[in-house]
């Protein structure tokens with residue numbers, strides 16, 4: 001069977017997108033992992049099905065590269081918004097549903113502005129912060145981000161005794177560049193590697209930095225794959241609404257999967 005697919009990337013976080021409005025894609029962990037595999041498949045950090053949903057322009061169903069159904073993906077969200085726009089499902093602004101609830105987004109040129117779920121709780125510890133921005137994020141601050149062994153330290157924390165048994169966590173390393181400006185590198189669970197950018201992670205780091213530094217935002221965040229911006233409103237100490245993840249998302253190529 002031959003299934004058309006589209007490859008998109010947002011700041012180097014790349015995804016296979018499938019128009020599954022007919023809901024005929026044969027979801028299986030092994031199949032999705034093989035499509036995402038960088039040697040045997042198309043190669044991507046995840047796979048997203050665009051499906052119909054009543055009352056919304058579309059539904060986003062996200063899978064990590066290991067084939068497991070993931071929690072929210074911020075860069076994938078921006079890519080599926082661009083995909084829906086390319087398919088003609090909306091013109092400037094959209095409302096869609098994902099695993100963590102409803103999202104609004106708008107498209108302006110190359111830039112996608114995606115509204116993220118509200119954050120009601122930030123856990124702060126001596127060594128790190130923990131924030132769920134649709135996906136779980138461990139956040140720790142470093143002085144020289146280019147020297148961090150992201151894969152080894154990240155996987156120790158992801159599989160460690162605190163978060164391992166709870167389903168794991170994504171692990172972010174943050175260097176403060178100047179006021180309202182960060183550099184972030186992320187170990188992503190489900191990919192089990194460093195990715196070029198992680199949208200929910202970048203969002204969590206911006207909120208964490210706001211609490212540490214008292215910045216007004218928006219916060220500009222450098223990732224390996226490019227620059228993102230996070231705007232937010234702190235409604236009460238450690239509670240945020242109107243959180244927006246802003247940055248580019250583009251189509252790279254399209255083809256057919258022989259499965």
Ligand SMILES: N[C@H](CCC[C@H](N)C(=O)O)C(=O)O
Pocket residue numbers: 013045064070071072073074075076135136169170188189190191197198199200201
């Ligand atoms: N790349 C994604 C995160 C995917 C979430 C996933 N790695 C997990 O928590 O299972 C992002 O841009 O937000």
